[in-house]
Amino acid sequence: MSLLKLALLVLLLQAIHVSYGQNDQELKLVQALLDLNTAIANQDSDTKATLSKEFEGRLIQVLEQEDIVSFKTFDKVLDSLNSAFSFKKSGEYELFTLRNNFEHWNYVLKNKYVIHKQERTFDYFHAVYSLDQHRYLLIKRMDELSFSCYKAYLYQDNSSSIDSNNHFLSVCSWTNVDESLLQNRSSPESDQSSKDHLKSYPPIPIKFDVKNKVISYTFYRQSDGKKTTRKARYLHGGFVIKSYDARMFDE
Structure with a gap:
């Protein structure tokens, strides 16, 4: 974003404050976000690090004390x-x-109360589910240009990972493929939106059945197109399930 546009947003924020008496917490959060983006636009890494910490502090304060969904100005500035x-x-x-x-x-x-956080990451938290009194399942997602990966983790409420911060399940799938390299192999996952040989595919998600505490995912084998579903129930404090990586071409 250009510095001019950021400056205009700051002026707009000031006008909103004067005219409507906006929530002070929201205004401070928006200002911290705009300051951070100004540092990013200026490619000022030292200032960015400092302003990131300030923004993160404001954000956590809002999450723990306010209803951030009701912050309409913040939402508009983000947009x-x-x-x-x-x-x-x-x-x-x-x-x-x-x-x-x-x-x-x-x-x-x-x-x-914030019990777990990861800031300034490329991947992101996708879903969270309660498992028992003090444990939860966290699913993260990462999107690259040609593939996406979902990873599942077990955490304690005190923010510590049960398995040294390692995921117990990873599912990686192609999202954009040049099928000319596959020698005309067909796949039922294709959404048929192609240009020449480039085709787009929906990522394969990790799903969780809350009622039965069953984790699962479904994929089509690249060797013969057969639909395969793997699932595991939460037992004895964990899941036993095999990961899948389409990039390995081994199934």
């Missing part, structure tokens, strides 16, 4: 910056993810 956030509720847990300049700010909350 102007080509950024966005998602806020999901799942049982006792809440999941907040903000995307800004190819980076993500990710937070898991319980009882309006």
